[in-house]
Amino acid sequence: METRSVAKFIRVSPQKARLVARNVTGKHVEDALNVLKFTPKKAARLIEKVLTTAIANAEHNSKLNVDNLYVKEVRIDGGPSWKRIQSRAMGRAYRIIKRSSHITVVVDEL
Template identity: 40%
Template sequence: MEVKAIVKDTGYSALKVRLCVDLVRGKKVSEAITLLRFMTSPTAKVVSKVIKSAAANAENNFQMNPADLKISQIYADEARMLKRMRPQARGRVSPILKRSSHITVVVAD
């Protein structure tokens, strides 16, 4: 059985989140959390929280053993962008795109 957890509109771009996500894909939940704990990237904390949430959903809602859970799918999609303007020379402006992402984790036993 597969159990899902999603976090939406994180403050990090999908490109930065995918660096952490690619490291833990296919690993056991406990191993992935240990791996993310020692990463220096601030996105590792967010990814770790989503993995813990998916494991808790599996344990509490479906009575699955958390020691047996494995990350079957994990991905980061682009979310909405906040568009801001930055003043430039000669009265012009250039855009600033503040990107965010959605992180989805699917665990299975």
């Protein structure tokens, strides 16, 4: 029985978060937490937070054994973007796009 946890409107680029998400998909929960703990990226802290929430949901709501859980899926979807303007030389303006993400972590029992 699978359990999931979602964090929405997180201020990290989906492209950068997917780099971290690929490292933990399909791993045992303890191994995934260790990988995220020692990954020096902002997205690793955010995915770790969502993963611990998914583990707690599985333990409390679904009454699953934590020792048998593995990371079935980590999905990073693009959220809304903030559009900003940066002034440049000779009166020009460049657009800066500050992206956000929706992070979904699904854990399942072996």
